[in-house]
Amino acid sequence: MRVLVTGASGRIGSQLVRRLCEAGHQVRGFGLPGDKALDALGADVPVAVFRGDLGEPSSLEPAVSGVDIVCHLAAALTTHDVDDDRYVEVNFNGTYNLLNATRDHAPDAGRFVYVSSDAVYWPALTGQPDYLPVDENHPLVAGSVYGATKVGAEAMCRAFWRSYGLPFTIVRPTATASPEELIDPKSPFGRRWFLDSAIAWLQTRAQDGRSEGLLRELLSIEKRAQKLLLRTDLKGRSSLTMITDARDIARAIHLMIESPDAEGEAFNVGPSAPHTERQIVEEIGRVLNLEVVEISDSELRPSWYVSSSKARGTLGYQPKWTVFEMIAEAVGATTR
Numbered sequence: 535m536r537v538l539v540t541g542a543s544g545r546i547g548s549q550l551v552r553r554l555c556e557a558g559h560q561v562r563g564f565g566l567p568g569d570k571a572l573d574a575l576g577a578d579v580p581v582a583v584f585r586g587d588l589g590e591p592s593s594l595e596p597a598v599s600g601v602d603i604v605c606h607l608a609a610a611l612t613t614h615d616v617d618d619d620r621y622v623e624v625n626f627n628g629t630y631n632l633l634n635a636t637r638d639h640a641p642d643a644g645r646f647v648y649v650s651s652d653a654v655y656w657p658a659l660t661g662q663p664d665y666l667p668v669d670e671n672h673p674l675v676a677g678s679v680y681g682a683t684k685v686g687a688e689a690m691c692r693a694f695w696r697s698y699g700l701p702f703t704i705v706r707p708t709a710t711a712s713p714e715e716l717i718d719p720k721s722p723f724g725r726r727w728f729l730d731s732a733i734a735w736l737q738t739r740a741q742d743g744r745s746e747g748l749l750r751e752l753l754s755i756e757k758r759a760q761k762l763l764l765r766t767d768l769k770g771r772s773s774l775t776m777i778t779d780a781r782d783i784a785r786a787i788h789l790m791i792e793s794p795d796a797e798g799e800a801f802n803v804g805p806s807a808p809h810t811e812r813q814i815v816e817e818i819g820r821v822l823n824l825e826v827v828e829i830s831d832s833e834l835r836p837s838w839y840v841s842s843s844k845a846r847g848t849l850g851y852q853p854k855w856t857v858f859e860m861i862a863e864a865v866g867a868t869t870r
């Protein structure tokens with residue numbers, strides 16, 4: 535089949551392109567002009583590269599013309615540190631542009647797979663979900679602008695199904711990483727638990743008055759050596775978190791493309807179980823031989839986790855990597 539993947543150079547998109555090429559599909563990868571990672575991917579696997587911007591409808595036409603499947607992953611993410619306007623432009627308006635282009639230039643497309651996020655369920659920084667684990671029937675109560683653009687784009691996919699007969703499937707991944715990001719202080723994951731990176735990030739946020747108390751506390755820690763940070767609540771408990779390997783999300787999307795039962799459905803996709811931030815940080819500290827510093831934080835995100843039971847039952851989705859296996863793989867790669 536002819537499959538278009540937007541966000542083809544990203545952590546999930548690049549894995550999906552590799553999988554689909556290996557499975558024998560004719561894959562088109564769409565990315566921004568000047569995206570060097572897309573050039574590197576094109577040199578590695580037989581993907582046809584198309585350049586453009588979701589915000590420029592005319593640049594979408596050549597990429598989408600005549601495809602059988604669209605996998606739409608390109609987005610502005612919270613880890614990109616962009617402002618709210620950018621989420622709306624790329625995630626909501628950009629998805630609308632791509633749906634229009636698909637309807638007009640790929641009239642036989644059998645599926646539009648939209649990669650949304652579990653942020654659609656997350657009420658706000660300190661809010662609680664209605665129940666745990668969060669399944670696909672949970673109300674979509676996004677408390678962030680990013681989450682709201684995902685809710686809106688999902689609704690737009692449904693509208694194109696009902697109005698124009700374009701079949702869709704929605705994927706809602708949990709936090710997703712490549713293994714090496716977990717031990718890289720410069721990655722969006724590293725800044726959660728490498729002390730220096732957490733301070734540098736909080737310094738950019740503290741300019742608008744948020745997190746100033748936490749920043750003061752972190753700055754007072756002696757830092758002759760690299761340390762890891764563990765944020766706990768006032769009772770010493772750390773949050774539950776779900777980190778999925780990008781290769782598992784790519785496998786789930788591949789299963790959705792091939793399953794007729796996925797049409798018109800939304801699926802949570804995550805790892806086999808949640809873990810506490812303490813388990814993850816202590817494991818990174820153990821393998822990298824770094825001290826873990828505990829800080830109690832009154833703004834700690836409440837624990838919540840999603841269920842991937844529907845994806846397991848309907849698609850046969852089975853996550854392959856745990857966060858601990860990802861850490862071990864990343865450490866193995868850096869010491870080879």
Ligand SMILES: NC(=O)c1ccc[n+]([C@@H]2O[C@H](COP(=O)([O-])OP(=O)(O)OC[C@H]3O[C@@H](n4cnc5c(N)ncnc54)[C@H](O)[C@@H]3O)[C@@H](O)[C@H]2O)c1
Nearest residue numbers: 541543544545546547587588607608609651707708709710
């Ligand atoms: N990584 C996560 O933790 C996570 C969690 C839940 C959902 N998601 C969703 O999964 C999808 C893929 O995420 P990822 O982690 O691979 O992100 P990524 O940042 O690695 O990749 C995003 C891709 O989108 C491209 N892009 C951004 N703006 C664009 C534009 N205007 N036009 C064309 N391309 C543009 C980027 O160049 C990049 O290739 C996104 O839709 C994201 O919202 C990611």
